[in-house]
Amino acid sequence: MMYEKPNKRPLPKTVDEVADLLISDLPPAEIEVLSRLGTDEFLELYDSVADYLLDEFKVWTGNNALLASCLQRVDPGDSATDPAMIILRRVWQKLAEFPEIVIIT
Numbered sequence: 749m750m751y752e753k754p755n756k757r758p759l760p761k762t763v764d765e766v767a768d769l770l771i772s773d774l775p776p777a778e779i780e781v782l783s784r785l786g787t788d789e790f791l792e793l794y795d796s797v798a799d800y801l802l803d804e805f806k807v808w809t810g811n812n813a814l815l816a817s818c819l820q821r822v823d824p825g826d827s828a829t830d831p832a833m834i835i836l837r838r839v840w841q842k843l844a845e846f847p848e849i850v851i852i853t
Contacts, residue, residue, distance in 0.1 A: 761813035798832035
């Protein structure tokens with residue numbers, strides 16, 4: 749008899765859901781670092797995590813709702829149409845919305 753793996757949480761369906769999920773999983777020190785990234789550092793982060801994001805959230809392999817949410821956010825004047833870039837930009841934007849992050853230890 750085979751045992752089924754417990755179900756993982758449902759896949760997020762929107763860019764904001766993914767961004768919120770990623771931010772909620774970050775330790776405070778990482779949030780502080782990410783909120784202060786410059787463009788070059790952001791692009792390095794993108795290069796290192798883009799494949800993981802696409803795979804983890806099944807953007808190209810069945811999570812059609814998330815793919816549609818990403819495509820809705822493509823700016824016609826912007827060449828960045830990659831869903832991973834769109835998701836990471838939203839994370840970066842959400843972190844930038846908080847000008848100062850206070851870490852209580």
